[in-house]
Amino acid sequence: MPLNACELEVDLFCHGLRLPEDVPLTGARGVSRTRAGLGSGLEIAIPAPSLAKSEIWMNVPVVERFAQISPYHLSGGRARQYAIVDDRDDSRYEVRLPEEPPWYERLTSRDVPMHRVGVLQGTCLGIYVNPVCAFWSYSPRRNCQFCTTGANVGVSEQAVKTVDDVVETCWAAKQESGVTFVHLNGGFQGSRGLECIAPYVDAIKKDVGLLVGVQLSPEREFRRYDELVALGVDHFSFCIELLDPEWFARICPGKASAHGQALYFDAMRYCASLMPKGAVSGEIIAGIEPMANTLRAIDEIAAIGAFPTVCIFRPTIGSDMEDWPAPEYAEMRHVMRHMYEACKRHWLPIGAAPNIEVSLVVNPDDAVLLAERDAGYYWYEAYRWLARVAGAPAFRHRMRAA
Ligand code: SF4
Structure with missing residues (x-):
């Protein structure tokens, strides 16, 4: 059964996300290794239309070792349209990659x-x-x-x-x-x-x-x-x-x-x-x-x-x-x-x-x-x-x- 936005957030924090080389990240916020280092992942926004807010924001781990064997991978990238795919059951979740500000x-x-x-x-x-x-x-x-x-x-x-x-x-x-x-x-x-x-x-x-x-x-x-x-x-x-x-x-x-x-x-x-x-x-x-x-x-x-x-x-x-x-x-x-x-x-x-x-x-x-x-x-x-x-x-x- 597909996860709701918060469940997906929690699972991504636990598993991380793989970034295939053919998925362009042009314009997305770069991985930033500052402060305690917890922001060292990819910033994403998961649609959550049922909440008082419209999106859940998260910094998903992508560089750590556990993220390299994650069941999740990022797909898409054309016209900045992205989805996260769960290889375990082919579930697909639309996400947004916030842009890096000028x-x-x-x-x-x-x-x-x-x-x-x-x-x-x-x-x-x-x-x-x-x-x-x-x-x-x-x-x-x-x-x-x-x-x-x-x-x-x-x-x-x-x-x-x-x-x-x-x-x-x-x-x-x-x-x-x-x-x-x-x-x-x-x-x-x-x-x-x-x-x-x-x-x-x-x-x-x-x-x-x-x-x-x-x-x-x-x-x-x-x-x-x-x-x-x-x-x-x-x-x-x-x-x-x-x-x-x-x-x-x-x-x-x-x-x-x-x-x-x-x-x-x-x-x-x-x-x-x-x-x-x-x-x-x-x-x-x-x-x-x-x-x-x-x-x-x-x-x-x-x-x-x-x-x-x-x-x-x-x-x-x-x-x-x-x-x-x-x-x-x-x-x-x-x-x-x-x-x-x-x-x-x-x-x-x-x-x-x-x-x-x-x-x-x-x-x-x-x-x-x-x-x-x-x-x-x-x-x-x-x-x-x-x-x-x-x-x-x-x-x-x-x-x-x-
Ligand atoms: S997490 Fe601990 S070591 Fe790191 S900045 Fe804070 S007090 Fe210092």
Whole structure:
């Protein structure tokens, strides 16, 4: 039986996609090995006419070893018409390959190509703002095992991005690609990460007018979060990654020794108390530790009033985990359905902000396609619709430059 759009998204994250040489990718967004390396796949949009949104965006793995033996391959390409074919049963799914925007090749006033400052990940702009995460310079290295930031920042992307570089790139992305949300991250910077990011937030809010998300290591001085909220930050996310302390210490040795896992939850709880419901998220990786832990992490995050963002583990080339197996579809489908159910249980207004489709994860509202159609489902979907409509003026206001 053919998969629905979310099931296809999940299966593609688990299996990847083969790209036959005779299928032209002219004009498509190039594979971009930036930030932690999770965007190292092909950006696609899967039609999803039954959702509040019309498409599901994803960054499908194409270069990793598991993707080379995927049952899926890309076909077509004439007149930019593409389909994904499942060789197991010849199912065929029409997809769109979003075009690379002209501003990628444009230079900032400091002569830096804009694609070396920020890249589109789905409909959002992702910018790694700070210097290389400090866990990469420890001896021995203390980086998270799935991450390739240390190999990307300064190589495939600019090592130093000035506030002007960032503002100019944000402007181009807003005006020409209709971007509404920029996601700023920066790895571990000791106790100075939040301080360092403040001038970028200030300039983007005042000069560009975008929704701004910040994803940095948690810091113990919580007043720094108040300062960023005062500057206009719209979203904080905390990369918890793994719930079990032993798995956390094994896969994220730097985070475990520098912060300890409890600080991630404490900072997330604090920010959730400062901001509107749904403005904070906790990010976890599914497919590394046993699934029961992932389900529990989802429940704990949602109970705080934050929404869970669940990343399906990708054994990214060049990472310490590149030889690990990709996760199983059946488990990941179960996890994503659980994610939606947890959001529903806690009345989290997922999908309320305009035009935020992150391609690196299964967005919580993508997983509506996995949900059981019971009475609770219809009540929650009505609530989400109301949150979108009622919240629109506030989001418009927050996207005005000063
Ligand atoms: S904290 Fe971990 S995931 Fe984040 S940049 Fe550093 S090594 Fe990578």
